[in-house]
Amino acid sequence: MNRVIIFDTTLRDGEQAAGGMLNVQEKLGIARQLECLGVDVIEAGFPASSKGDFEAVRHIALEVRRSSVCALAHANPKAIDTAWEAIGEAEHPRIHVFLSASDVHLAHQLRKSREEVLGQARDMVARARKYVGDVEFSPMDASRTEPAYLYTILEAVIEAGATTVNIPDTVGYAIPQEFGGLIRGILDNVPNIGRATISVHCHNDLGLAVANSLEAVRQGARQVECTINGIGERAGNASMEEIVMAIKTRHDLFDLSTGIDSTQIYKTSRMVSDLTGFMVQPNKAIVGSNAFRHQSGIHQDGVLKKAITYEIMDPRDVGIPASSLVLGKLSGRHAFKERLAELGFALAEEDLNRAFLAFKDLADKKKEVTDRDIETLVAEEMRTSSETYHLDHVGVSCGDHGMPTATVRLIGPGGQVSADAALGTGPVDAVYKAINRIIGVPNRLTEFSVSSVTAGIDAIGEVLIRIESDGVTYTGRGAATDIIVASARAYMNALNRLLAAKKRNSVDAG
Ligand code: KIV
Numbered sequence: 264m265n266r267v268i269i270f271d272t273t274l275r276d277g278e279q280a281a282g283g284m285l286n287v288q289e290k291l292g293i294a295r296q297l298e299c300l301g302v303d304v305i306e307a308g309f310p311a312s313s314k315g316d317f318e319a320v321r322h323i324a325l326e327v328r329r330s331s332v333c334a335l336a337h338a339n340p341k342a343i344d345t346a347w348e349a350i351g352e353a354e355h356p357r358i359h360v361f362l363s364a365s366d367v368h369l370a371h372q373l374r375k376s377r378e379e380v381l382g383q384a385r386d387m388v389a390r391a392r393k394y395v396g397d398v399e400f401s402p403m404d405a406s407r408t409e410p411a412y413l414y415t416i417l418e419a420v421i422e423a424g425a426t427t428v429n430i431p432d433t434v435g436y437a438i439p440q441e442f443g444g445l446i447r448g449i450l451d452n453v454p455n456i457g458r459a460t461i462s463v464h465c466h467n468d469l470g471l472a473v474a475n476s477l478e479a480v481r482q483g484a485r486q487v488e489c490t491i492n493g494i495g496e497r498a499g500n501a502s503m504e505e506i507v508m509a510i511k512t513r514h515d516l517f518d519l520s521t522g523i524d525s526t527q528i529y530k531t532s533r534m535v536s537d538l539t540g541f542m543v544q545p546n547k548a549i550v551g552s553n554a555f556r557h558q559s560g561i562h563q564d565g566v567l568k569k570a571i572t573y574e575i576m577d578p579r580d581v582g583i584p585a586s587s588l589v590l591g592k593l594s595g596r597h598a599f600k601e602r603l604a605e606l607g608f609a610l611a612e613e614d615l616n617r618a619f620l621a622f623k624d625l626a627d628k629k630k631e632v633t634d635r636d637i638e639t640l641v642a643e644e645m646r647t648s649s650e651t652y653h654l655d656h657v658g659v660s661c662g663d664h665g666m667p668t669a670t671v672r673l674i675g676p677g678g679q680v681s682a683d684a685a686l687g688t689g690p691v692d693a694v695y696k697a698i699n700r701i702i703g704v705p706n707r708l709t710e711f712s713v714s715s716v717t718a719g720i721d722a723i724g725e726v727l728i729r730i731e732s733d734g735v736t737y738t739g740r741g742a743a744t745d746i747i748v749a750s751a752r753a754y755m756n757a758l759n760r761l762l763a764a765k766k767r768n769s770v771d772a773g
C-alpha cells in the first residue's frame with residue numbers, strides 16, 4: 264500500500280491546546296475546509312467530554328460526506344455509546360477508543376493491572392465494533408510501554424475488531440530511530456497485524472513529532488495523525504503540512520503519496536490560525552510568512568536565475584497566493600462571491616451578505632483589497648456569526664493631556680441594547696472597562712498584541728488577546744482598519760467565547 268492515510272486531529276487534539284477553544288460554527292467551518300483539503304479522516308472531537316463537543320461532532324458528522332468522521336472515546340461503555348450517538352449518521356463513521364498502556368500510567372493514573380487493562384481494551388473495542396466496522400484503538404503512552412505488553416494488547420484489540428491501531432507518543436519522548444524501531448517491532452511481533460492499519464500520533468515536546476512520524480512511515484505505518492500548523496496539547500502535534508510536503512517533495516525517498524490537495528494547505532493554515540488565535544511563527548516550515556522569502560543577495564540572485572537553486576518546493580504548490588490586487592470599491596457582489604470561491608470559501612447566503620457589506624466598507628477605506636484582506640474579513644464575519652453580545656459601536660477620546668474615555672454600545676441576548684462609558688489608562692483600557700461594565704464577567708487580560716495584515720498605512724490591523732477567567736484561557740481576535748475597533752472586537756470575541764463556555768458548563772452540570 265503506497266498511500267498514507269492523513270488523519271487530522273486539529274478539532275480534537277488541536278483544540279485541546281490551552282486557549283484554543285472553538286465554537287460549533289467555527290469547528291464546522293474548519294471541518295468543511297479539511298474536507299476540501301482532502302483529509303481522509305477528520306477527528307471531529309470527543310463527544311463524551313462535553314455537550315458542546317457532542318453537538319460539534321454531530322453537526323460535522325451530518326455535513327461532511329467525503330472524509331471519514333471520527334469521534335474519540337474513553338474505553339468505557341458510556342463514552343463509546345455517546346461517540347456513536349454523535350457520529351452515527353456520518354457517511355463514513357469511525358470510533359476511536361483509547362486507554363493508557365504504559366506501566367507509569369497504569370500504576371499512577373488508572374491504578375489497574377496489565378491484565379485488567381488488556382481485558383478492558385478488548386471488551387471496549389468489541390463494543391465499538393457492534394456499532395461500526397471502522398474502529399481505531401490507541402494504547403496511550405505507547406512509546407513508554409514495554410514492547411512485549413504493547414504487542415499483546417495490539418493483538419487482542421485486532422482480534423476484537425480494531426481496524427486501525429494507533430501508536431501514540433503521547434508525551435513526545437521518542438527519538439526517530441527508536442520510534443521507527445517500535446513500528447518495525449510491531450510489524451514483526453504482532454501476528455495479526457496484517458488485518459489492521461498501523462497509525463502514529465506524535466507529540467512535539469522534543470521538537471521531533473514530524474521526524475518521528477516520517478520515520479514510522481518509512482518503517483511501515485500507513486496512517487499519520489497530525490494537526491494543521493502543528494497545534495495541540497503542550498508543544499503540539501505533528502504538523503500536517505510538514506508531513507504532507509515532506510512525503511511529496513521527497514517522493515524519491517518515500518515512494519508514497521497522500522490524498523491531500525496541497526494547494527489548499529496555506530488557506531487551511533490561515534483559517535485555523537484565524538479561528539483558534541494561534542499565530543503561525545514567521546519561520547514555520549511550509550506556512551510561515553518567511554518560508555518562501557529569500558533575504559540573502561546570493562539566494563535572491565540564484566532564485567531569479569532558476570528557482571530550483573534555493574527553492575525545494577514551489578510556493579504555488581502549497582497555495583500561497585500571489586500578493587495580487589483583487590477587488591476594489593467598484594467591484595460588485597458577483598465578483599466578490601467569485602473571488603471568495605477562488606479562495607475556497609463557500610459561505611451561506613446570510614454570511615455572504617454580511618461579508619459583502621463588510622467588504623464594501625473596507626473598500627471605501629482601503630484602496631487595494633488583497634486576498635489576505637478578504638481572508639481576514641471572512642474570519643471576522645465567522646467570528647461574529649455566533650455571538651451572545653455584539654459590538655454595535657465604540658468611540659474613544661484620547662490624547663497626550665486628555666483622560667482616555669470610551670463609550671460602547673452592545674447588543675445583547677434578545678436584541679437588548681446597552682450603552683456605557685469608562686475612563687482608562689489608555690484608549691484600549693477605557694474600551695475594555697466600558698465593555699466590562701455591561702457584561703460584568705470577571706476576567707484578566709493576559710496577552711495583547713497587534714499586527715498588520717498587509718503592508719501600508721491603510722492596512723487592516725489585527726489584534727490578538729488572551730483573557731483568563733476561573734483558571735481557563737480564552738483567545739480573541741479582531742480585525743479592522745482602526746486598531747481601537749480591532750481591539751474592541753478582539754475583546755468581544757474572547758468574552759463571547761468565555762460566555763459560551765460558561766453556558767455550556769452550566770448545561771453540562773445541569
Ligand atoms: O496523545 C495521545 O496519546 C492522544 C490519544 C488520545 C491518541 O491524543
Ligand code: ZN
Nearest residue numbers: 276433464496
Ligand atoms: Zn495526542
